[in-house]
Amino acid sequence: MRIGIEGQRLYRKKKHGMDMVALELIKNLQQIDTVNEYVVFVRPDEDNTCIPPAANFKIVELRSWLGYPGWEQLALPRAARKEGCDVLHCTSNTGPLFSKVPLITTLHDIIYLESISLFKKEGTWYQKLGNMYRRWFVPTVIKKSKKVITVSHYEKNRISSHFGFSDARLRAIYNGVGAHFKKVTHRETLAQVATKFNLPDRFFFFLGNTDPKKNTLGVLRAFADFNAQSTTAYTLVMLDFNEAELMRMLTALGHPELRGHIQLLGYVPNAELPSIISQCTIFLYPSLRESFGIPILEGMACGVPVITSNTSSMPEVAGEDAALIIDPFDPAQITAAMHTLVNDRDLARLLSERGILRAKEFSWVAMSQNVLELYQEVYRELGTGVAT
The missing domain is CATH 3.40.50.2000 (Glycogen Phosphorylase B;)
Known part of the structure; x- marks a missing residue:
């Protein structure tokens, strides 16, 4: 199986939240899976050594003059198809509307779809524009995704209620905590x-x-x-x-x-x-x-x-x-x-x-193993023509 992973912002120096989750996923997949082939799609930036080399991992740098939307909606699906990916995992809430490669989407949350006035009145313009983009694209992307991953049972229930998803399409997979996070006594x-x-x-x-x-x-x-x-x-x-x-x-x-x-x-x-x-x-x-x-x-x-x-x-x-x-x-x-x-x-x-x-009950290894099993599940379903 050839698996595409969207990692648009992984090369930026200041990584936050979803960037770190995607990076931990990649690093741990490199440790537990030497059989399948992976293509990680990133946007060029200064931290271009953050993903360790691995024999079955290929890094593809994609450029777009149309910013985030152009990269995600045009450059990414075209590159995933060119690379012969069997599935494309979009890791950060959104994905391309028109992808010839079957999608798996990680939907961390649907806060931007909830009618909570608190979140509408405050925040920077960058955050507000990001929320508007997700409000436009996420519902369609999620409906087209073969599987949707979220990060807690609470969020799974929220997403299921909002979109009317069945458990067969929606999976709660816990995040982990980095092994370097431990009490420092030196x-x-x-x-x-x-x-x-x-x-x-x-x-x-x-x-x-x-x-x-x-x-x-x-x-x-x-x-x-x-x-x-x-x-x-x-x-x-x-x-x-x-x-x-x-x-x-x-x-x-x-x-x-x-x-x-x-x-x-x-x-x-x-x-x-x-x-x-x-x-x-x-x-x-x-x-x-x-x-x-x-x-x-x-x-x-x-x-x-x-x-x-x-x-x-x-x-x-x-x-x-x-x-x-x-x-x-x-x-x-x-x-x-x-x-x-x-x-x-x-x-x-x-x-x-x-x-x-x-x-200690949460680890990135466990998270990555669960995601890998989901990749394999989708691949089997695509091969057998099982509807998802």
């Missing part, structure tokens, strides 16, 4: 990272961005209340966040003075995150809506107590007793959870221990 490594990023002695770690679902405003409000109530000041460490956007949020909240208690690290390579996370007091992930929530597992794997949400997929991923679960729409609950973990060190230690065990 003092010299910790000291080097602390110096490199000028880490404070006491800090909470928050992976927030401008996407409204990440609940950045709620976290900032909760953190402001925590510092006002606490006798010991903490710093909030955030990654890759725009300074001007942060000040806009703090001003809107009436807490511009909080800027002195927030440290923006910029973009941090994934390989360096464990050494930062391992030094924080609390890992904050009180998102409003997630299809999975990989950072929950990353914080747990590093042995740090995690605060996360009681909404969407997050309880499914965090488990029953391995994280402190709160209502993310109530900043007071986030503040109270911060106080609880700072003051109750026995509970913090217990959650750290349980979190490490919980994270």
